[in-house]
Amino acid sequence: MDIKVLGPGCTNCKTLEARVLEAVTELGIDSSIDKVTDYHAIASYGVMSTPALVIDDRVVLTGRVPALPELRDILTGAAS
Amino acid sequence: MTAPAPVDTAPARERLRSPWIGVGVAAVLWIAAYAMNRPFWEWLIGNVAGVDLESRVGSSVEFFVYDTIKIALLLAGIIFVVTVLRSFMSVERTRALLGGRREGVGNVAAAGLGVVTPFCSCSAVPGFIGFVAAGVPLGVTMSFLIASPMVNEVAIVLLFGLFGWKVAALYVTAGLLIAIVAGWVIGRLRLERWVEPFVFETTLRGQPIDSSAGLSWSDRFTMGREEVRSIIVKIWPYLLVGIGVGAVIHGWVPEDFFARIAGSGNPLAVPAAVVLGIPLYSNAAGILPLVEALHAKGLAIGTVLAFMMSVVALSLPEMILLRRVLKPRLLAAFVAVVGTGILAVGFLFNVVL
Numbered sequence: 001m002d003i004k005v006l007g008p009g010c011t012n013c014k015t016l017e018a019r020v021l022e023a024v025t026e027l028g029i030d031s032s033i034d035k036v037t038d039y040h041a042i043a044s045y046g047v048m049s050t051p052a053l054v055i056d057d058r059v060v061l062t063g064r065v066p067a068l069p070e071l072r073d074i075l076t077g078a079a080s
Numbered sequence: 081m082t083a084p085a086p087v088d089t090a091p092a093r094e095r096l097r098s099p100w101i102g103v104g105v106a107a108v109l110w111i112a113a114y115a116m117n118r119p120f121w122e123w124l125i126g127n128v129a130g131v132d133l134e135s136r137v138g139s140s141v142e143f144f145v146y147d148t149i150k151i152a153l154l155l156a157g158i159i160f161v162v163t164v165l166r167s168f169m170s171v172e173r174t175r176a177l178l179g180g181r182r183e184g185v186g187n188v189a190a191a192g193l194g195v196v197t198p199f200c201s202c203s204a205v206p207g208f209i210g211f212v213a214a215g216v217p218l219g220v221t222m223s224f225l226i227a228s229p230m231v232n233e234v235a236i237v238l239l240f241g242l243f244g245w246k247v248a249a250l251y252v253t254a255g256l257l258i259a260i261v262a263g264w265v266i267g268r269l270r271l272e273r274w275v276e277p278f279v280f281e282t283t284l285r286g287q288p289i290d291s292s293a294g295l296s297w298s299d300r301f302t303m304g305r306e307e308v309r310s311i312i313v314k315i316w317p318y319l320l321v322g323i324g325v326g327a328v329i330h331g332w333v334p335e336d337f338f339a340r341i342a343g344s345g346n347p348l349a350v351p352a353a354v355v356l357g358i359p360l361y362s363n364a365a366g367i368l369p370l371v372e373a374l375h376a377k378g379l380a381i382g383t384v385l386a387f388m389m390s391v392v393a394l395s396l397p398e399m400i401l402l403r404r405v406l407k408p409r410l411l412a413a414f415v416a417v418v419g420t421g422i423l424a425v426g427f428l429f430n431v432v433l
């Protein structure tokens with residue numbers, strides 16, 4: 001699974017990245033996590049509010065940091 | 081079609097009801113704490129500890145504890161309510177509403193939507209690109225970007241708590257007017273060529289998702305709680321320092337001190353307040369308790385509001401962010417137009433009030 005965390009490096013973006021890592025480890029999903037900080041790249045995903053989460057090139061979440069259970073649901077949903 | 085099994089509906093209803101119980105209990109506790117705050121400290125400091133509340137030390141200490149708790153309660157309560165209400169809006173929806181609007185009407189709509197749309201200034205750049213690349217006019221986009229931080233919930237709550245609803249209402253009205261007029265002026269100036277070219281070259285691929293869709297009440301309440309926590313964690317040091325300095329001024333500075341050096345008669349007071357406000361941003365919450373104390377000692381209300389607006393709308397960190405998409409000339413026009421608006425508001429209120 002190819003996971004990207006989109007955000008210029010604000011506090012929320014870091015929180016989201018840490019939480020994604022936690023959820024992925026917990027679920028044992030084989031994945032790569034990348035950070036996208038370039039504004040041009042962020043905007044080209046059609047994302048207007050950061051942080052955003054992109055899984056396998058599909059935007060699944062924008063503008064907020066989900067709680068861990070919600071994040072787990074999103075990741076397991078995308079894995080299947 | 082088979083009827084759903086009755087077993088399934090009970091937990092579903094419980095899930096529906098339970099978040100409201102927690103919120104209801106919290107609301108009752110909040111109201112009780114807010115009502116008890118002043119009498120409790122007057123009783124504890126005045127009666128139990130036996131400190132004269134009219135004395136310098138007594139009035140400073142009482143001001144400090146009472147004000148800290150009052151502001152913390154106001155912030156927590158209103159940020160929660162605002163976040164829950166805003167969870168029904170999203171930048172994606174706002175952009176859809178603004179797409180195809182003409183200037184004028186578009187500026188008014190953008191300023192109004194700037195207030196209700198959940199938008200963090202850290203998203204100013206992707207937001208700007210998303211709006212402009214989707215065809216929202218530059219001036220209309222600017223109205224949104226000016227109103228969004230200026231008519232900001234933290235600033236409004238603190239103004240309401242410290243100065244009353246009249247000042248808060250004046251601030252909101254003036255802030256919206258500046259956003260509408262400044263955005264319209266920037267649109268009229270035809271400054272599109274001073275936008276970094278990559279913005280117009282950005283193609284938006286994929287279907288943008290609406291982040292406000294599909295949320296349950298429970299999700300919205302969780303978002304509200306998280307937002308309260310993250311804002312309080314971020315600003316409490318500033319808040320304590322601001323209230324602390326405010327408390328000292330409260331007890332020690334003579335009554336008409338600022339009326340003499342920076343009252344409404346001093347033409348330099350408003351420009352000085354605007355310039356001072358530019359480098360301060362994250363300190364918006366910390367600066368207001370201090371400003372309240374300054375106002376109590378005679379700093380004119382127009383000067384106070386101009387300072388507030390400059391702190392939240394003309395912040396250096398945000399300008400550095402916007403430089404990625406705006407060329408220096410457009411950035412300068414932005415600062416000049418918004419700064420002029422703030423100066424006008426400051427002078428006007430100093431004369432009228």
